[in-house]
Amino acid sequence: MRFLTAGESHGQKLVGIIEGLPSGMKISKDRIDEALRQRQQGPGRGGRMAIEQDEVHLVSGVRGGVSTGAPIALEILNRDWENWEKVMAWGKEADLESRKVMTPRPGHADLTGALKYHTEVRNILERASARETAMRVAIGSIARQGLSALGVEIKGHVLAVGGVHAEYVDEDAYWQRVKQSEWSVGDPVAEQQMGERLMVARSEGESLGGLLEVQVHHLPAGLGSHVQWDRKLDGKLAQAVLSVQAMKGISFGLGFDMGDRMGSKVHDPIYYCQGQGFKRRTNHAGGIEGGMSNGEPIILQTVMKPIPTLYQPLETVHLKTKEVVKASVERSDVCAVPAALVVLEHVVAWVIAEAVLEKFPADSFLELQTAWEAYIGNLLTMEF
Ligand SMILES: Cc1cc2nc3c(=O)[nH]c(=O)nc-3n(C[C@H](O)[C@H](O)[C@H](O)COP(=O)(O)O)c2cc1C
Ligand SMILES: C=C(O[C@@H]1CC(C(=O)O)=C[C@@H](OP(=O)(O)O)[C@H]1O)C(=O)O
Numbered sequence: 520m521r522f523l524t525a526g527e528s529h530g531q532k533l534v535g536i537i538e539g540l541p542s543g544m545k546i547s548k549d550r551i552d553e554a555l556r557q558r559q560q561g562p563g564r565g566g567r568m569a570i571e572q573d574e575v576h577l578v579s580g581v582r583g584g585v586s587t588g589a590p591i592a593l594e595i596l597n598r599d600w601e602n603w604e605k606v607m608a609w610g611k612e613a614d615l616e617s618r619k620v621m622t623p624r625p626g627h628a629d630l631t632g633a634l635k636y637h638t639e640v641r642n643i644l645e646r647a648s649a650r651e652t653a654m655r656v657a658i659g660s661i662a663r664q665g666l667s668a669l670g671v672e673i674k675g676h677v678l679a680v681g682g683v684h685a686e687y688v689d690e691d692a693y694w695q696r697v698k699q700s701e702w703s704v705g706d707p708v709a710e711q712q713m714g715e716r717l718m719v720a721r722s723e724g725e726s727l728g729g730l731l732e733v734q735v736h737h738l739p740a741g742l743g744s745h746v747q748w749d750r751k752l753d754g755k756l757a758q759a760v761l762s763v764q765a766m767k768g769i770s771f772g773l774g775f776d777m778g779d780r781m782g783s784k785v786h787d788p789i790y791y792c793q794g795q796g797f798k799r800r801t802n803h804a805g806g807i808e809g810g811m812s813n814g815e816p817i818i819l820q821t822v823m824k825p826i827p828t829l830y831q832p833l834e835t836v837h838l839k840t841k842e843v844v845k846a847s848v849e850r851s852d853v854c855a856v857p858a859a860l861v862v863l864e865h866v867v868a869w870v871i872a873e874a875v876l877e878k879f880p881a882d883s884f885l886e887l888q889t890a891w892e893a894y895i896g897n898l899l900t901m902e903f
Contacts, residue, residue, distance in 0.1 A: 520876050522658050522869070526595075528648035529603035535593045535654045537580070537661065539876070542588030543884040544665050551575045551660040555595070558656050558861040562701050563717050563727065563826075563854025570599045575657045588882060591661065595653050606641070620644065621838040624846040626827025633838060640838070640847075649764040649855070652862040659865025662872035665884070669875070669891055672736045673868050675860040677704045678820065681716040681727035685709040703857060721853045724831030728765065728823040729856035733867045735806070739895050740797070740814035742874040743807070751810025752817075752874055759866040760821050763859065768822045772805025787815070796899045812874075814898075819867070823859050826852050 520540060526533035555573035573595055580591030600607075606618050620640035623629030632643030663673060676693070678685060685704035687693045693705035702710040720727050743752025757769045777785050787799035799815050806817035828851035835846040852858075879894070881887035 520873050524651060524654045524658070526597075526651065526654065527607065527645035528597070528650035529599055529607055529645060530597060530609060531600050532597055533595045533651065533654040535658050537591040537593075537658055540580070540586050540588070540591060540661065540665070541876075541881045541884045541887055542586055544586040545668065546577070546581050546584060546586055546591075546661055546664060548575060548577060548584075550664055551657050554656050554660040554663075554861060554865065555653060558653060558858050560701070561855060561857030562714065563721075563852055563856070564858065565852045566850050567599060568852075570602075572598065573653050586884070593654065593657050595657060597650070607645075620847055622835050622844050622847040623838065624828055624848070625833045625835060626824070630835075647764070649859075649862075652763065655763075655869075656862055656865045659868045663865060663868035665872055666868060666875070668884070669888065670737050671871065671875075673864050673871070674734045674736065675864040676732045676734075677702065677856055677860055678730040678732050680704075680713040680729040680854060680856050681720060681825075683709050683712040683716055684730075701857075703860075717854055721830075724829055725853070726826035726829055726851070727854040727856070728825040729854070730820060730822055731856065731860050731863055732818065732820045733760075733860075733863050734819075735817040735867065735871055738806070738812045738814070738817065738871065739891075739898055740812055741894075741898075742812040742871070742878055743810045745809035745811060750877075752812055752870075753807045753810060755870050755874070756807075756817075756819060756867060759870045760819065760863060763862050763866060765823045765826070765855075765859065766821050766863075767824050770805075770820050771807055772818055773803040774805070774820055777803070794899065796901070817871075821863065823856055826855060 520538065522535055522537045524533060524535045552574050555575065559568045559571060559573060576594040578592040578594055580587055580589045608615060618641065623633060623640050628643050628647035629640045632647065633640050636643065685706040686709065687705035696705040697703045700710050702713050704710055704713065717727060744750040748754065753771055760766055760769045773785060785803050787801045787803055790798055790800060792798050802815040802818065804813065805819060806812055806815045828848055830848055832846040832848050834843055837844050879887050879890040881890065
């Protein structure tokens with residue numbers, strides 16, 4: 520299974536194509552649209568999110584809400600396009616000289632992209648923008664729906680925003696708060712402090728990042744493989760997570776704390792339970808050993824850097840005149856941690872779905888489900 524996306528932040532639309540999805544899988548457009556709606560939320564979002572009302576158009580490969588096995592083409596329109604048509608001048612001959620962006624913003628692809636592609640900054644920023652993640656969420660939602668039908672669930676948590684860390688112990692209470700609160704961290708004190716931190720950042724022309732966690736539940740042992748570097752599940756998840764704009768690190772389970780502990784305080788003792796098969800007493804590994812899922816929940820954490828466009832811009836250099844000037848700022852989010860969480864859940868869903876299809880290649884969903892159930896049954900009774 521593979522996918523490709525295209526589209527600029529202020530172009531007409533985002534497009535995507537998925538190939539290799541089995542036939543006979545239920546695809547709910549409403550679930551995709553709900554994920555797109557969630558990705559637009561969060562108290563730190565800027566003016567753009569008031570303009571967009573993201574909705575997916577399923578163009579091919581789905582009939583009557585069920586996949587046909589043919590490539591699935593998707594589109595998401597940019598409502599902002601009508602305000603940018605002249606600037607973008609797509610497919611037209613136009614004088615773009617006056618529309619050049621010549622003051623690259625630190626923290627963005629702007630300068631390096633301009634050097635690498637030998638072009639002004641707009642040609643870089645349009646595609647580097649996280650607007651592209653709307654399509655990755657739509658595509659990931661299809662993967663997530665397939666996983667859900669197999670009983671696999673993905674949950675995301677915001678762990679920290681701008682240095683304010685959330686505490687939560689009770690999963691039920693957490694999900695209750697997630698439904699109620701715009702920060703959705705499950706810790707009312709932290710939510711208030713995050714709101715205050717955001718107000719300060721906004722008033723000072725600053726921006727915020729944070730820490731996020733994604734968990735994958737009810738996966739069997741054996742997805743991914745130890746035999747080749749590019750088949751390792753943790754490696755694939757790392758690639759997908761770090762490909763999301765502004766993500767700068769990833770860890771699994773105990774993560775970087777592992778480096779401070781003795782081995783016996785890190786590795787997860789194995790036991791056997793009749794009817795449940797091989798289990799672990801702890802899950803410090805975060806559900807992956809040797810590049811394979813080990814049957815425990817996959818738990819990964821990532822760090823999002825603060826949004827790079829600052830309303831009090833940093834210094835930069837004008838590409839033509841080489842003068843020291845302030846970096847350009849048109850409009851920006853101040854904090855996009857809650858939105859990024861939705862993106863992360865969906866890029867993780869894609870990688871897991873790909874790993875499922877690598878282990879159980881199938882042309883129809885029934886074929887996949889049959890192989891999946893047989894394998895899980897076998898894991899519980901396997902003799903050596
Ligand atoms: C959901 C989301 C929204 C974002 N919104 C903005 C934004 O409004 N302004 C901005 O400067 N960067 C924003 N970013 C981050 C930049 O796109 C990103 O930092 C930039 O493309 C450089 O890539 P890198 O940080 O991965 O190196 C956003 C990122 C995400 C995930
Ligand atoms: C458009 C989205 O996010 C954008 C991501 C982004 C960036 O530089 O990454 C910059 C901003 O774009 P604009 O300048 O048009 O306001 C965000 O709004 C989106 O998430 O759908």
